[in-house]
Amino acid sequence: MITAQQLTKRYGDKVAVDGITFSARPGQVTGFLGPNGAGKSTTMRMIVGLDRPNAGSVTVNGKPFAEHRAPLREVGSLLDAKAVHTGRTAFDHLRAMAATHNIPVARVHQVIEMTGLESVAKKRVGGFSLGMGQRLGIASALLGDPATVILDEPVNGLDPEGVLWVRRLMRSLAAEGRTVFLSSHLMSEMAQTADHIVVLGRGRIIADAPVSEVLAGGAATRVRVRTPQTGELIGLLAGSTVQISQVEADVLEFTGIDSPTIAEAALANRILLHELTPLTASLEEAYMALTNDSVEYRTEAAR
Template identity: 60%
Template structure:
């Protein structure tokens, strides 16, 4: 478990993280989201002791990272995939780390297989593609079989197979009871990977909720209904708290009623339905809504249209 209490980190007159308090719990994948400059990477660096907080505390399983007796066994982190010496092979890079941390050599082969790098383990890291470098970074993070895993943009540079691998891996790690914190700018991937979201904006906490709650709070849900008799159906659906719209002929979008309730009302009236589809707000829409005032770099849509 990662406990962050009142974390503030300043660089000169710039505040990167502003009084952040949040707990990253085991047994679930926590997505760590925020616009560029929101403080995600800074927070992760403080978690693993690479930056010292200006104020506040960060504990991993009740201890500061610097006080952990075996850091690699407690926390595995991918913060910079290109951290390996380009002249070393992937196998030698991992063997050096294992020897330094007192880990068995056999663990090197385990993580090479896990990362899909066994066939290129004896190639120099300097010749790796971005995706292969990411895989080596994940292998490094898992070398100590840690209870807490922190991954900063792990799908960056990966092909679709690699993205699926990361998704499956992180969910498996969480299912084993580990604490898993993953940052990403790919909202579509976070929507199918994360169980819980922590969202930052300009260093401050914007949301700390399950994914479903973030979607519901940001955009709610609606139901798309198609019928050859929309004029007869609409009055049956109208009522307090119900919002109806008709973006095209034969289609009604309904907020405030479930698909089952709509189907029951149409059935009792003998009205045929050609479509009855629940629609939720996308995580991208929810994210943009949550962080609209916290975007450090924004593009004027009108300028984009004229470009």
């Protein structure tokens, strides 16, 4: 379990993390989201003791990271897949890590097999592709069979098969009762992997809730309608609180009105409907709505 209380980090005059309080609980995948510059990486570094907070505290499995006698057995982390001696082979890298915690070589072979590294285990890491480097980083995080796993952008560089593998792995780790803390910019993956999300914006928490609640509150209700009488339906329902967009010649998308109201109005005015589908907001839409005022680096097209 990860517990942060009023966690704060400053770099000179810049407040990178501003008094955040949150928990990542066992048995679920907690997604950690936010725009670039929001403070995610700084927070993850503080969790594993690489940065010292200016105020507040953070514990993993009940203790600060530095107080664990065998941290690899408590917390496995992937923060930078490139933080590996490039002259070593994957096997030697993992074996060296294992030696620091008296982890048997059999476990090294096990995580190599788990992460699909058998064919490159005896090759130097400097020649690895981005995807293979990510797999080695995940193998390193799992080496101590930890209760808590922290991964920053673990699917970066992976092919579709690899992305699916990571998703299933995260779900299986959570199902075993472990704490999984996962950062990613791929909203589609986070929607399928996370149970709960914490969203940072400019160093502060702007959402801390189950994914279902974020989806329910993050965007306006939309309804897709297919009808051969689009003009009549637009004339009937258009108003200051209702937005209508024409997706296809016979398809409309409504915002600001629910499907029963559309159905009742169409029936009363003898308008034929071929489709009436409430549309669930995607996590990406909900995320964009939450972080719209918290983006530090905004492109010209997004303004």
